[in-house]
Structures are given as C-alpha cells and as structure tokens.
Amino acid sequence: MIDITVTVIFHREGAYAIPALSSMRLLTDRARASGLNVEARAVMDRPDDMTLKIVAERGNWLDGIEEVSFGDLGLSRNAGIDSAQGRFLSFLDGDDLWGEDWLVNAYRAATLTEEASKAIWHPQYLYYFSADDFDRHSVNDQPHPAAGSFHFVHHPSNSKGFDRNALFLENLYSANGFALKKLHLKYPYKKKDTATGFGVEDWSWNIETIHAGVHHQVVADTVHLIRLKNIGSLGIQNGVEGLLPHLPDNAFPTFGQVTH
Amino acid sequence: MFRKIHIQKAVQDESIPMKSLKTFRLSFQRAINKFSGADPASQPAPDSLGLLNPGLPGHSGSTLTGVANRSFDYDTLDAAEKEFIDLVSSHFNGDLYLRRYPDVAAARLDPFKHWLEYGLFEGRPFNPLLTVLSGEAARMNGCDAQFWNKLTFLGVPVAYRLKNSMDNVVAQIMGQTPFEPTILAPGALCIPSLREFDAPNLADRRNIDTGAIFSAVRERPDMVICTPFLCAGGAEKYAADIVDVFVKKWNKKVLVLVTEQSQESASGWDRLAILDPLKEAQIIHCPDVFGPGYNSPVIFARFLNSIRPQTLIVNNSKLALDAVADYGRGLSTSMEIFCTFFSMGLNGLGVPNGTRYPQRCMPFSVALTDNGRMATSLAKLWGPLAQKGVATIPPRIACSGEAIVEEQISALSGRFQNSSRVKRWLWVSRIEALKGAATLARLAGIRSKERFDLFGPVTGDLQQYGLDLPNISYRGIVDDVLTMELSQYDGFIFTSKCEGMPNVVLEMSQRCIPMVLSDVGGLRETFTDESVLFVANEESDEQTALLFDNRLESLGAFDPPQVERLVRLARALAIEKHSPEAFTSSVEKVFALNHD
Known part of the structure; x- marks a missing residue:
C-alpha cells in the first residue's frame, strides 16, 4: 500500500525545474526515511525541450513520468490523480520548492483521526521569494523596505478568524495541498475555459x-x-485572460453578517 | 515591572500628523491630571526618567534639548494599554535598538523612550517577533481584529501582534538554499522579519474590507446598477427611472452601487426628486464600504461574480466598465449585462465613455442608449462585436398637465402679440465649452438689444466663455424646470455641441416654450421641424451663432397661433415618446428576457 503519491507538474519551467526536482527528492527521501511508502511522479504538460531535458537528466529517480498534452493545469492534475496509487496525494508545481518536513508532517496530521483524513491540508507557511530582492538586499535582520519577498500564513477554514466570504474575493489557499485520493476523485479540478472566462x-x-x-x-x-x-506566472496570466473562479451554483456569500 | 513612564514630547514634531499630535497631547494632559490631581500646566516636569521608571530597559537618563517633559502614570492606563506596554517592554532590548538605529545612539537618546516618543509613530521595528503598527497603518493595513490586538494608545490607533516562532520553518527554508540560492535574495538574516500576510486577511493587501462588503449587502439582489454619483444629472435620472420599473413593475430587489462617491459626498441626494426611485433600492457607497482600495476592477468583478444578480446595469461607472471590459466574459455567463452609452462626445473631448468602452464591453453586454443616433453609431462602428445587441430606451419625462399648458400658451399669445417687446431668451445647461457657451456668447453679441438669461452650474467663470456681456444675466441653478417662471421668455435656446437625449429639452417641451435647438443627439427622433427650430452645428462658433440668430429672428416674427401650434406639437411629440407609459414599455421590451 502506497501512503502518499507526490506529483510534480511541469510544463515550461526550464531552469526552475532543477531546484524543484532537488527539493522534491529531499522531500521524498525524508518521508521514506520516516517509514512512509511514497510514490514520486511527474506529469509533464506540453513541456518545452529544456524542461524535458532537465527532467530526463535530474528526474531519473522518479517512479513515473507522464507526458500529457492538455495545456491546462487542472486537467494535468487530474491526470496525476488517475495515475497515482497512493492513499494520499500531494501536488507540487515545477518551479517551486518545499520544506523537507512537508510530507511527513502532513501525513501525520492527516492520519491522526478519521475526521482529519477527510480534510485538505495546507502548509502553515508559504514563503514567496523574489529574485528582484537581490537588488533590495539586506545584510541584517531587518528587510529592505521595498523587499518583495513575504510570508503567507494559511489558516484553517474552521478557525475563528476565517471568513468564508473572503474566498469570493481572494484565493485563500495555495494549490498544493495534501488530501485523500478519493477526495480528489470526488472533486476533480475544473478545466480552464477562456471561452467562458472561468478558470483559476x-x-x-x-x-x-x-x-x-x-x-x-x-x-x-x-x-x-x-x-x-x-x-x-499563472496568476498574471489569469489576470491577462480575465479569468474568474468557477463558482458552484449554490455558492453565495452570506449577506448582512460576517461569517466565521 | 515599571510603574510610571516619563515621556518627552517634542513641541514641533513633524513626524506625527497634527491631528494625532493634538490627540496625543490631550491624552497626556488627561493622564497627567489623573496622576497629579492638578493642572498639568502648573506642574513642574518630572526631572528624570530614572526616577519615575527605574525599570525601563536600556534607560540612559539622557534628556532632549528643546522638548517639553511630560509623564503619565502607568496606573492611569486602561487594561489594553497596560498589556501593550508590558508586552513591548518585555520584548525590547535597548542595546539592540541603539545598534539598529545609529541616529538614536548618536543623539544619545534613551532607546525605549525614543521608541515610545518617535519609533512607535515612525514604524521602527525592534523585535522581529513583535509587529507594531500605529496611526493610519494600524487603522487600515492588516489590522483585522481576528489577527491583531488593537487599541488606542495615548490617542493614537495602535495594532500589534506577536509572531509565532518561525524557527522550524526558517530552518526548512534555509535547508532549500543549496538547491536555489535565490531564496536568499532578500537577505538570509531578515527572512523571519519579512512581511507576513494572513490568508483570511489577504484582501487587506489591496486595502479591501471583505467583511464590510458582504455585511453591507442585505440580501442577494436581482438587479445591480452601478453609477458613479448620486447627483442631479441626466444619466443619474435615467438610472433611477429604470430602477423604478424594476422595483414597481417587477418587484425586484435592486442594489445600487455608487462607485465613486462616499455617502458624505452624496449627502442631500435624497432631496433630489429625480432620484426618488432609488430610495426603494439598497444603496451602497463603494468608497465607504469596500475600503480605500475600492477602485479595483478585479475585486469589483469578483464581488459581482459572487452575488450573481440576474441583471447588471453599468451606468457611466468607470470602475464597473473596467470590470466588464476585463471580466465580462465570465460575468456574462451568469448575468445579463447592460452598459449605457449616451454619446461619443465631440471629437472624443473629455473622453466620454461612449468613445472608450463600447469595443471593450460590447462583446459581453448589451449597449444601452437613450437615443437612436447613438444606437446607430454603435451598431455601425462595432457591429461585429455587438453580439448582445444594442438597445434604445428613450428617457422618461414627467408630462405636464393641461392647466400649465393653457397658462403658458396664454402668456405666449400675449407676448407674441406685442411686436415692440424686448425679446428675452432662456438658456439652461451646464455652462461649459461643449454646451456651446461660446456660441451663446457670440449670439448675445449679435443680438445685443435682446436679453439672455442663463441658468446652470458654471465650469470656470462666465468671462472665460465671453458671457460677461451687459445683455446676459446669470440666474443661478434651476431647481425644477417644471416650476420655473417662463412667461417672460420668447423662447428656450439650446446650443450644445454633443448630446445623447438631453433631459432639459424634454422638460422644456412640457412647459410649452418655443425651442431653438442645436441639432444634436437624439433630438430629431423626438421633435420635427414643425415642433422646434433646429440649428445645425457649424465648424465655427461664429457660423453657428449666425444660424441661431437667423432662427431667433424667424421665431420672433411668429404670430400667436404659429407659436401655439409649435409648442403644442413639441409637447405632444415628447409625450408620445417619453411618457412614463412609453418608458415602461421600452424597459419591458429591453429587459423582457429576464423578467417574463
């Protein structure tokens, strides 16, 4: 029984794929060292030659590499879901990195109780880093006033400070969560539809x-x-294309009061 | 634990806004009064920080030259202030503060005292684990009460919070640096101190108050109409009249989003009779509710997408037009969108929405206009984009009663029977270049023996348009055309260079005053040459003024029966096309798909 399938999605990351694969390998090795049975896979959606070459050279340790031609991140993830054999799935983007405790701690949290296993788990912190900060560098413990790098802190959706309405105006959770495969099968990702203006x-x-x-x-x-x-970046591209999030037919804000 | 804090407050401290400084001083005075039980002005200043507060960290006992000594009693602080001071003092290291801020060290200032007096208000951090914001930053940025402790400290808003220890997280971040040195771009030492955003508070980055937005909406509306202002304008009246049909005819829940005007700026709108229908709708002033970042098309589009009304009408709101232009593809899948375009203006001067937005909005919205000429122009210019169509709803007027008609016609007959009268002409509009102010000035110059009375708000001053002539009298702003005294006038002059369907002309038609009109906008769709005297706008104001002069001469020679026929026909034609019944019928046709 495979505990976790960790899947990285590539398309045209180029050089960024090198640190991503190194980070993913450390992440996977750390989880395996703690006794977890981890399947590591890559889905490559219409990759460019450079990304193909890098993944071929630096990703030969992966358990599987799947090439698809969707031109769509959601459908690529869905392909990863279909191919994954793990009980839990964790997705990664091919230009990011991940703290090495992610899989171990996420698995531990998600398997504490039956209820916990039904949730979608996110890292507590996202560290957004900007190469532009090389020009806004600080040599002490206070950042340059114009530094673009920042921390983003996730909060549980059932916590006191969480206002579900806010989710209509901003995406409050990053893409790369940790959840049961059966949950992913129940809620597959939606295809970006530029013709109707919905995606994200x-x-x-x-x-x-x-x-x-x-x-x-x-x-x-x-x-x-x-x-x-x-x-x-996907965010910039979504803005250029004027995309809004798909909303379920029954999803409306709560009016007249703050929801927590 | 210290018991008293001695504060030195610079008399002239430009780093603190005067209002805050005033509040700050008043608080000091109150605190001192309570501490000493005496008038602070008569109290000698405490002589040293060390005496009053031996426990302050990093205290050096130094004093500032040229500042007034002040102190307050710790015991007089409320519980929140005490908690704040205790937390700050327990996280403050004077030596580190002086090392970080050489200017404080060079001035040989006490570090903690400096922070309380200046650093707090200047936003000088002193410990990466404790974030403190003051003033406007505390009020607006990232200060959701769910995540921040907020208080008013000595009259100044303050927000603070302790960060969780990030040691494990930072260690994991650093663990990735062998793979990607770019992680270190902001500086390895400052990574724990980088800005931190809480996900539920994310909209704060854009200065958007999510909680306030959805709290303000009472219920999910059937129709949303976006308009920039609530004022006495033709577009605003048009919007109000459409709302009237939605509410009264279809019993729809209407939400009016006033996109560029606060409630305070709009105060008094409810005394404008033309906007009465809006009182039946919920009104939200976006600048008040959305927060300082209200002018964001993407947030506005997401808000509209979340509430998904059946109908969205965008009436001259740039914010909403931008939202439709950028996100209309998605929005139009769940709501029918209508964008009003009344005119393309004169050579695009003033950037009327009709020149800027149709090509961006028409693929997703019905172009709604009040006159056929504009409808034709839009269809001709952007036909292939007009997938949703171009619709015309002529504006609504209040029809005049027979008594008013008979009274005015009687006055006109008497006036036109007197061939030796000094002719007097009425001009009502905004006094500005596009309304033909220069044409009017030249006309008045040509007909120097006749009187011209001007009404309307002035953009600039009369002199700049040449309207400071002895035979021109400025009479102020018209409260209500329907109740104006018109018996002393020979006719109404309308010199505008570009229009949609001007309300003032329609209203004048109901007052049975002879009208000499520039041939603009949709006027010819309502009036004929038998009901008014049209004047073509020529290349120059001089040429146009000569044509007006010719028309006034002709009108002045009319006999009473001719005048009566003229005004009766104009009134009847306006009623035929613009009566409340005709308007409701047009609205029903245009919005029929939604409300069958």
Whole structure:
C-alpha cells in the first residue's frame, strides 16, 4: 500500500525545474526515511525541450513520468490523480520548492483521526521569494523596505478568524495541498475555459470543496517556497485572460453578517 | 515591572500628523491630571526618567534639548494599554535598538523612550517577533481584529501582534538554499522579519474590507446598477427611472452601487426628486464600504461574480466598465449585462465613455442608449462585436398637465402679440465649452438689444466663455424646470455641441416654450421641424451663432397661433415618446428576457 503519491507538474519551467526536482527528492527521501511508502511522479504538460531535458537528466529517480498534452493545469492534475496509487496525494508545481518536513508532517496530521483524513491540508507557511530582492538586499535582520519577498500564513477554514466570504474575493489557499485520493476523485479540478472566462483551477477547487463542507486544515511548522515571477506566472496570466473562479451554483456569500 | 513612564514630547514634531499630535497631547494632559490631581500646566516636569521608571530597559537618563517633559502614570492606563506596554517592554532590548538605529545612539537618546516618543509613530521595528503598527497603518493595513490586538494608545490607533516562532520553518527554508540560492535574495538574516500576510486577511493587501462588503449587502439582489454619483444629472435620472420599473413593475430587489462617491459626498441626494426611485433600492457607497482600495476592477468583478444578480446595469461607472471590459466574459455567463452609452462626445473631448468602452464591453453586454443616433453609431462602428445587441430606451419625462399648458400658451399669445417687446431668451445647461457657451456668447453679441438669461452650474467663470456681456444675466441653478417662471421668455435656446437625449429639452417641451435647438443627439427622433427650430452645428462658433440668430429672428416674427401650434406639437411629440407609459414599455421590451 502506497501512503502518499507526490506529483510534480511541469510544463515550461526550464531552469526552475532543477531546484524543484532537488527539493522534491529531499522531500521524498525524508518521508521514506520516516517509514512512509511514497510514490514520486511527474506529469509533464506540453513541456518545452529544456524542461524535458532537465527532467530526463535530474528526474531519473522518479517512479513515473507522464507526458500529457492538455495545456491546462487542472486537467494535468487530474491526470496525476488517475495515475497515482497512493492513499494520499500531494501536488507540487515545477518551479517551486518545499520544506523537507512537508510530507511527513502532513501525513501525520492527516492520519491522526478519521475526521482529519477527510480534510485538505495546507502548509502553515508559504514563503514567496523574489529574485528582484537581490537588488533590495539586506545584510541584517531587518528587510529592505521595498523587499518583495513575504510570508503567507494559511489558516484553517474552521478557525475563528476565517471568513468564508473572503474566498469570493481572494484565493485563500495555495494549490498544493495534501488530501485523500478519493477526495480528489470526488472533486476533480475544473478545466480552464477562456471561452467562458472561468478558470483559476486551484481557487475554484478551494471554493467548491469548502462550500461542499470539506475543511481546509493547516499543517503546523511546514512551508512551501514559491517563486515570485514578473512574467509567466499563472496568476498574471489569469489576470491577462480575465479569468474568474468557477463558482458552484449554490455558492453565495452570506449577506448582512460576517461569517466565521 | 515599571510603574510610571516619563515621556518627552517634542513641541514641533513633524513626524506625527497634527491631528494625532493634538490627540496625543490631550491624552497626556488627561493622564497627567489623573496622576497629579492638578493642572498639568502648573506642574513642574518630572526631572528624570530614572526616577519615575527605574525599570525601563536600556534607560540612559539622557534628556532632549528643546522638548517639553511630560509623564503619565502607568496606573492611569486602561487594561489594553497596560498589556501593550508590558508586552513591548518585555520584548525590547535597548542595546539592540541603539545598534539598529545609529541616529538614536548618536543623539544619545534613551532607546525605549525614543521608541515610545518617535519609533512607535515612525514604524521602527525592534523585535522581529513583535509587529507594531500605529496611526493610519494600524487603522487600515492588516489590522483585522481576528489577527491583531488593537487599541488606542495615548490617542493614537495602535495594532500589534506577536509572531509565532518561525524557527522550524526558517530552518526548512534555509535547508532549500543549496538547491536555489535565490531564496536568499532578500537577505538570509531578515527572512523571519519579512512581511507576513494572513490568508483570511489577504484582501487587506489591496486595502479591501471583505467583511464590510458582504455585511453591507442585505440580501442577494436581482438587479445591480452601478453609477458613479448620486447627483442631479441626466444619466443619474435615467438610472433611477429604470430602477423604478424594476422595483414597481417587477418587484425586484435592486442594489445600487455608487462607485465613486462616499455617502458624505452624496449627502442631500435624497432631496433630489429625480432620484426618488432609488430610495426603494439598497444603496451602497463603494468608497465607504469596500475600503480605500475600492477602485479595483478585479475585486469589483469578483464581488459581482459572487452575488450573481440576474441583471447588471453599468451606468457611466468607470470602475464597473473596467470590470466588464476585463471580466465580462465570465460575468456574462451568469448575468445579463447592460452598459449605457449616451454619446461619443465631440471629437472624443473629455473622453466620454461612449468613445472608450463600447469595443471593450460590447462583446459581453448589451449597449444601452437613450437615443437612436447613438444606437446607430454603435451598431455601425462595432457591429461585429455587438453580439448582445444594442438597445434604445428613450428617457422618461414627467408630462405636464393641461392647466400649465393653457397658462403658458396664454402668456405666449400675449407676448407674441406685442411686436415692440424686448425679446428675452432662456438658456439652461451646464455652462461649459461643449454646451456651446461660446456660441451663446457670440449670439448675445449679435443680438445685443435682446436679453439672455442663463441658468446652470458654471465650469470656470462666465468671462472665460465671453458671457460677461451687459445683455446676459446669470440666474443661478434651476431647481425644477417644471416650476420655473417662463412667461417672460420668447423662447428656450439650446446650443450644445454633443448630446445623447438631453433631459432639459424634454422638460422644456412640457412647459410649452418655443425651442431653438442645436441639432444634436437624439433630438430629431423626438421633435420635427414643425415642433422646434433646429440649428445645425457649424465648424465655427461664429457660423453657428449666425444660424441661431437667423432662427431667433424667424421665431420672433411668429404670430400667436404659429407659436401655439409649435409648442403644442413639441409637447405632444415628447409625450408620445417619453411618457412614463412609453418608458415602461421600452424597459419591458429591453429587459423582457429576464423578467417574463
């Protein structure tokens, strides 16, 4: 029985795939060293030659590499879900890095109770780092006033400070959570549809699952490291394409009061 | 634990806004009064911080030159202030503070005292585990009460919070640096101190108050209408009249989003009779409710997407037009969108929405206009984009009663029977270039023996338009056309260079005053050459003024029966096309798909 399938999604990451694969390997080795049975896979969606070459050279330790041609992150993840054999699934983006405790701590948190296993787990911290900060560098313990790097702190969806309404205006959870495969099968990612103006697969998924009553939880002392990019980021592209998140038919804000 | 804190407050401290400084001083005075039981002005200043507060960390006993000594009693602070002071003092290291801020060390200032007096207000951090914001930053940025402790400290808003220890997280971040040195770009030592955003508070980054937005909406609306202002304008009246049909005819729940005007700025709108229908709708002033970042098309679009009304009407709101232009593809899948475009203006001067937004919005929305000329222009110019169509709803007027008509016609007959009268002309509009102010000035110059009375708000001053002539009198702003005294006038002059369907002309038609009108906008769709005297706008104001002069001459020679026929026909034609019944019928046709 495989405990976790960790799947990294690549498309045209190029050089960024090198640190991503190294980070993923450390993450996987750490989980395996703690006794977990981990399957490590990559899904490559219309990759460019450079990314193909890097994954071939530096990803030969992976248990499986699947090439697809969707041009769509949500559908690529769905392909990863279909191929995964693990009880829990963890997705990674091919230009990020992950604190080495992520899989171990997430598995521990998600298997504490039956209820815990039904939740979607997120790292407590996201460390967004910007290469532009080389020009706004600090040599002491106080950042440059214009530093672009920052920390983002996830909060559980059932915590006191969580206002579900806020999810309509901003995506409050990152894409790369940790959850049962059967939960992913029940809530597959939606395809980006530029013709209708809807996309943002992770945001749509977060709204859909929360409005279906699935809790989003936080794994303490864990971090994902996310690269801030001036061009080529999915967020920027979504803005350019004028995409809004898919909303389930029954998902409306609570009016007239703050929801917690 | 210290018991008293001695504060030195600079008399002229430019780093603190004067209002805050005033509040700060008043608080000091109150604190001192309570501490000493005497008038603070008569009290000698405490002589040293060390005497009053021996427990302060890093105290050096130094004093500032040229500042007034002040102190307050720790015991007079409320529980929140005490908790704040205790927390700060327990996390404050004077030596570190002086090392971090050489200017404080060079001035030989007491570090903790400096922080309380200046550092707090200047936003000088002293411990990465304790974040303290003051003033506007405390009020607006990242200060959700769920995540921040908030208080008013000596009259100044303060927010603070302790960070959880990030040791394990930072260790994991550093563990990745062998793979990607870019992680270290901001500086290895400062990674724990980088800005931190709480996910539920994410909209704060854009200065958007999520809680306030959804709390303000009473219920999910059937129709949302976005309009920038609540004021006495033709577009605002048009919006109100459409709302009237939605509420009264269809019993729909309407939400009015006032996108560019606060409630305070709009005060008095409820005394404008033309906006009465809006009183039946819920009104939200976006600048008040959304927060300082209200002017964000993406947030506005997401908000509209979340509430998904059946109908969205965008009436001259730039914010909403941008939201439709950028996100209309998605929005239009769940709601029918209508964007009003009344005119393309004169050579695009002033950037009317009709020149800027149709090509961006028409793929996702019905272009709604009040006149056929604009509808034709939109269809001709952007036909392939007009997938949702172009619709015309002529504006609504209040029809005049027969008594008013007969009274005015009687006055006109008397006036036009007197061939030796000094002719007097009425001009009502905003006084500005596009309304033909220069044409009017030239016309008044040509007809220098006749009187011209001007009404309307002035953009600039009369002199700049050449309207400071002896035969021109400025009479102020018209409260209500329907109750104006018109018996002393020979006719109404309308010199505008570009229009949609001007309300003032329609209203004048109901007062049965002869009208000499520039041939603009949709006027010819309502009026004929037998009901008004049209004047073509020529290349120059001089040429146009000559044409007006010719028309006024003709009108002045009318006999009473001719005048009566003219005004009766104009009134009847306006009623035929713009009566409340005609308007409701048009609204029903345009919005029929939604409300059958």
